[in-house]
Amino acid sequence: MFILRLRRISPRPPPAPSPRSDRPRTPPPTRRDGHEYKQEQQATPQTEPDREIELELPPSPPPVEETLAARRARRQAILAKYAAISSANVSQGPSPSPGPSSAVEPPPETPDVSNLPSQAQSLIGTPSRADSVRADSIAPEARRTASVSPTPGSFSLAKGDGEEQVQVQNAVGEQVSAADYDPSLDRREDEQKRVWGVKDDPNDVEMEEEEDDVEDMFAIATSEKRVKKVKRVVKPAVPAIVTATLDSASDPEGYYQIILGEQLDGGRYQVFSSLGKGMFANVVRARVLQGESGEVGKEVAIKIVRSQESMYKAGLKEVQILNKIRQADPEDKKHIVRLERTFEHRGHLCLVFENLSMNLREVVKRFGKDVGLNIRAVRAYAHQLFLALSLLRKFSIMHADIKPDNILVNEQKTVLKLCDLGSASDASENDITPYLVSRFYRAPEIIMGHPYDPAIDIWSVGCTLYELYTGKILFPGRTNNHMLLLMMELKGRFNSKMIKRAKFGEQYFDELGAFLSVEQDRVTGMDVVRKVHITQPTRDLRQRILPSGSVKLKDEESKLLMSFVDLLDKCLALDPSKRITPKDALLHPFIRG
Template identity: 70%
Template sequence: MRSVRSRTPEDMEREEGEISPRRSPSPQPQTNGKSEPPASAAEPPKTDVEMELELPPSPPPVEDILAARRAKRQAILAKYAGVASVTTSVSPSPGPSSAAQPPTPSLSVSNPVSQTPLRNGSVAPEESGELRGIRESASVSPTPQDFALAKDEEGENVNDTGAEQVLAADYDPSLDRREDERKRFGDAPQAVNWVNVDEGEDDEEEEEEEEEEEEVDDMFAIAMSDKPSKPKKKKKKATEKLNAPALITTATLDTAADPEGYYSVILGEQLDGGRYQVFSSLGKGMFANVVRARILQGEPGEVGKEVAIKIIRCQESMYRAGQKEVQILNKLKQADPEDKKHIVRLERTFEHRGHLCLVFESLSMNLRDVVKRFGKDVGLNIRAVRAYAHQLFLALSLLRKANIMHADIKPDNILVNEQKTVIKLCDLGSASDASENDITPYLVSRFYRAPEIILGVPYDPSLDIWSIGCTLYELYTGKILFPGRSNNQMLLLMMELKGRFNSKMIKKAKFGDVYFDEMGGFESVEKDRVTGNDVIRKVHISKPSRDLKARLMPPASAKISDEENKMIISFIDLLDKCLALDPGRRINPREALAHPFIRG
């Protein structure tokens, strides 16, 4: 028999403190001087010394692992003690929003969709079959301690190449909303709004004057008006002003609506028979205005909860659009019953004084406000952009699965929770089934409008990929990628970055001859610096003149880690694949979720 050293009580007590939990090492009660063997043991009974020897002591590797785990837990607690103060500064309003996961310190952004706390840094597997391998193969999104919104002062500074820059935080999308609405729907009241915008925004004058050549019943006529005639436009503009009062009268379908058909919000008003009480107004969109309200009547757990209510404009075309949005939202809700794909949730609908009302979960702010608050002029941290990109492509994967095009993705239509860790894609008023392919050059807000829309090429869900590419660039840089004043200038900026369109795409474009001559030369509409009149300049583009990489890589003087440098390079590659001029060559949501920038 092997000789063993009998352990002292001190040794036993030390092991008791190092390994937890474990059974007491004290001897078991004996019968006739012999100990009872373990139930699973096949050997004959052993002596006291042998029994003590055969107790399964933890080998050193296990002790080391347990000690490391204890140290790791202490480090995580210490780290989150510091993160709590950072989170407070990022999200001034305390407490979780009604639409977000609980603000637990151990919450991981790598699974923000399930809105379930993930403990000890573990990542819950993705249930969807096509993405399970992707989500389990690598770390997908940064953990909260790495998820800072603001950029470092010395790192992540984007090169300024001298190109025309428009700051994302200063852009007011409502300026384009009115013109897009009138061009798409031909709503008469928008003539009044257009006059107000035209008088206050000189830099929009060219495009808004071009719109006046368009007949109300022909939304495509504007595509032929890149060679304007100023006297004629001014005459038309005066005509619109004279006709405005009559248009206002015919547009008012409800005494609670303003001349444009928007509901006149009254703070403190109760809606839906006293179920909701309005306490703030969140603004207007193309189809509706949105208010924030509290639930006064409902289930015990619902009373006091905040919701967002979208009140559709009191016009027949807008009402129909609202009903269509409800159908699409319900379809997406059924396709995502566990709320894992980052599409805003529709809770219920009702009607109030002739207005269709949609009740949504309440969220904090949109991504344009996030950029304005945490990344004005410089953009957000690359890790925050990575986390938002991951969630956006999850949302797009659901849209693709449901065969739906969002058709208006931009920072204004992406909401975040109070902690700024979870986003939800909202405002599906322009969404449609992928089989609906009505050619219109004004689908999607202009700065995020894909080239196939402008050219009149049959489009598909890849138009949303283009919009996401523009949005991600904007989040990282704080600047708008394609700030064109018109569709004509948008195409020029696209070709300067990505090169010329292939002749096949131009030939099948409905509006190809509006922008290109017989030789494939681009007819750029520009302002003469002396006269201020619009002139046509022939532009022949063979290769890009603007470099995406040069605009996104930090300057040589910036001090960034190798890991961050690799992340930025993979981000540039992802944007390049999102912004392919040919929609058939763009990356799709599934490929994007497997991209190194998303996977990490």
Template identity: 65%
Template sequence: MFSGVVRATDQKLGKLAAIKIIRNNESMKKAGLKEVDILQKLANADPDDKKHLVRLERIFEHKGHLCMVFENLSINLREVLKKFGRDVGINLKAVRAYAQQMFLGLSLLRKCNVLHADLKPDNVLVNEARNVLKICDLGSASDASENEITPYLVSRFYRAPEIILGIPYDFGIDVWSIGCTLFELFTGKILFTGRSNNQMLRAIMECRGKFSHKVLRKAEFGRQHFDDLLNFRSIEKDKLTGKDLVRVLNFTKPSRDLRSRLMTNAKDMDDVELKELSSFIDLLDRCLNLNPEKRCTPVEALKHPFITRVKI
């Protein structure tokens, strides 16, 4: 929507680069320059390039287009899944390596007070050998102090519930998105697939249980999705008429909980692998806490037994 990316050869240096060409209009250019500022801030805070955020090498202008020159990388994680794990996911060892690198990226973002606000498999690139990843596309990123309440921040399937509900948010939105991404890498399936914000909440509660009344009372958009008694108003399409119907649902307990959905991949695992899977489930449980204040931080995730391989 906002830009195109081409692979090109740097004639002076004789190496490949990726050039992001921003659309030629004033608001897009302004957004592009904001992204440049954020990328430079992140690079300055990571001089040794150890935190897995894509490196911006330089910028130039061409026929009114802002052009951003990046290091050359290979495919994104969505394409990795298509090629090597379609509908079944990739192995837990690869998921662990990717998880550690993504949480290192999040730890740098947090240190620099930056929200990525669009993390998903499409915005994580790997190198040719597929053993190193870089978080990319900071076009939606902002300083954490600029977090205005809007129900459509972040791509829908990776959107944290506090965004949908209109609750003040912070770094926890990126941890939620990474939790959804890690589930998808391991299973090959998208965790939450609502066709609207309302149906996203339904999918989230089917998996993670009810929101506390305390959380819902803070929600600016709560009345769009819950009645006066805080029961959920599920807005569904009537299959015959195509019109919206409202069903009041009361979630007593999750019907499609995280553990049972992840254990379907456990058929041929030995005891050691099952322990590692349990540890992975525990990490995702912490990343996907409905209460953003209780969600794990990137530093806590990096110390989790699944990443460090400490036996629980």
């Protein structure tokens, strides 16, 4: 708050009249010893003291530079806090480092960051002493292979001033923050729909249109408009899924009730934290107590599958796929999480994985909330994701649940691993279901009931990369119906061939190709159907990513952003047959540079 001080000067008072000469003078008082008291002469002020008037002025909004400086200060505070947490974890024992990656190479030159905490140094890519030892121990052939990779080993997660200004200017309209999104909110809804076959219409609405009366030429003309009647059908709540076993170690839904400090697999592992739960299992972090030399004290992640027959079979299927991937990638260069071993504990199938740091949603929340990550960090992550998809496509495997929550990174945030293959399947197992993949990352062919293939993972990666750079969700649809509307607003109309081939095409489009948008009436609150004719896109992807004319970037930065927009455009093609493949994506200018 600014305070303006104003000084007011009072006029001089008139001179005091002189005392009369005929008035007798009063003698000064005397003390006992005969001396006179000395009276203090108080000078008559000629002017009144200056008065200060304080006026409170409303604070002006801070400039953009101060806003960016405040964000950088908050980010540095987060880095310092995270460094303290990491140092506490290191004192308990080092975490195992992932295998050598084809996408990470120590930078030729490293900045001077000796004054920063150790964890902050690792976040900006400075190799530690242990990293140097590991780099020296890598075979020359492996180092030559890594040097071919276009992905830098050192990149900043935080955006620069210019990129943050772009995101501030492009943040127009209602956008959902990717950092604040909780995927577990949609998990229960999708699970109920998949298992019990609940319809996707919002509020379970069934519409009945009243038949038009036969036109009567003698009827009295009226200006009253006929209103379509909408009948709301209230359906009973879907009951909770009850586990098929009565094991006291499981809750009513079949999830294992975790006990911290409990030992698993005959005392081989000891649980010390819970990492959360998904639709198929819950995950804990444990420490190895017994094992081969060098493994004792190592931290691992254990996925405990729900004690249901269907979930158990899905777990065995995931183990089979992960073992196939491990055999195909013995050097661990394709960025898919490594399965170490399996065991059973109190009726639950348990999968032991390598331990990693955090998922990409947490990375965005810590280092780029509402503004996203640095474009070079997005480029490095994109390269590694397409390497993972290239291996999956080689074996005709669909991951079918790619999102930032299912992508983990190492402590240095330079290497990622695609995880959670519980929904993965062979491309030949093309079961039509409109609830495959989390809704915000669900490809249009899944929603419409069109035959799908591994191209659904390319769509999910495109949505994920957009989130990483902008910090916002690309298609925050409330329902499948709303998702299709948002897709067409960005990419235009679906072709007629795709609509006719889709199993649920008639549910979303009429005979003339108009989209049947289910919306809520503002007055009655009832859900009504509005026909929407979309031919051309009404939203521009470039506008959301590229800067306006007021923000000038370097030619190199501008070309990189243009190639990023082009890659996203190819990943988000409505027709899956025209979507870019992992092989072509790895050769794209955004990846190769």
